[in-house]
Amino acid sequence: MFTGIVKDMGIVRRFESSRGSVRRLEVEGSGIIKDVKIGDSIAVNGICLTLTEKRDNLIAFDVMEETVARSGLRQLKIRDRVNLEDSLKASDPVGGHFVQGHIDCAGRIARVKNDTAESSITIEFPREYATLVVEKGSVAIDGVSLTVGEAGVDNFKVYIIPHTLKMTNLGSKHSGDMVNLEFDIIGKYIAKLDKLRNKASITEEYLRQNGF
Numbered sequence: 001m002f003t004g005i006v007k008d009m010g011i012v013r014r015f016e017s018s019r020g021s022v023r024r025l026e027v028e029g030s031g032i033i034k035d036v037k038i039g040d041s042i043a044v045n046g047i048c049l050t051l052t053e054k055r056d057n058l059i060a061f062d063v064m065e066e067t068v069a070r071s072g073l074r075q076l077k078i079r080d081r082v083n084l085e086d087s088l089k090a091s092d093p094v095g096g097h098f099v100q101g102h103i104d105c106a107g108r109i110a111r112v113k114n115d116t117a118e119s120s121i122t123i124e125f126p127r128e129y130a131t132l133v134v135e136k137g138s139v140a141i142d143g144v145s146l147t148v149g150e151a152g153v154d155n156f157k158v159y160i161i162p163h164t165l166k167m168t169n170l171g172s173k174h175s176g177d178m179v180n181l182e183f184d185i186i187g188k189y190i191a192k193l194d195k196l197r198n199k200a201s202i203t204e205e206y207l208r209q210n211g212f
Helices: 065-069 127-132 162-167 185-199 204-209
Strands: 008-019 022-028 041-044 047-055 058-064 081-086 105-114 119-124 138-141 144-151 155-159 178-183
Touching: 008 058, 022 065, 041 058, 058 065, 127 178, 127 185, 138 155, 178 185
Parallel strands: none
Antiparallel strands: 008 022, 008 081, 022 058, 041 047, 041 081, 047 058, 105 119, 105 178, 119 155, 138 144, 138 178, 144 155
16 A cells, blocks of 8 residues: 655566566665665555665566557566655655555656646546546546646646655656556445446336335
8 A cells, every 4th residue: 555655766677488388677875775675565656666676776577568558568668767655654744645556547648747837637538438527526647636627527736746746756747658547446445336226227126025
């Protein structure tokens, strides 16, 4: 479990197939590396990965091809910057919102606006997830906890403060870039319950089985 508050930005040093359907991802960083250990869960651009090796300023992960195909990792290149967050501890403050590190889908940046008056990013996503995006709701973009400013049926806009642009890789994003999206877990449960409720129909047989 994470909170969407990025602790460090790492630089991709290696990302290639090492054996079969597994890729090896090596990231150079500084902020959280000294405290993490083998077996820890680390959110890399919002994806929960298990730390498999650590040496000097490098941390390494094994990444399944399925994860690459279903996320923005398929665009990842050497020297790209990635957001890093170590897992939430019971004593840690929840500064963002509860983030699982389980990506729902990849989104595409449609527009980046960055000027003195306003900084914002508009992201397109598959329409099947439209019920999970609400104005003023939470969303994790590449692992960064943000608030939805405007919501459409297949896109949404987030407004970003200069500090977030500086401390995360969102400050280097451009139109056309892919990002990992994880929608609020609370919204997912509500959508699931609503879907089940809509499927249920009150029939004579249903009433009879329930004592009416």
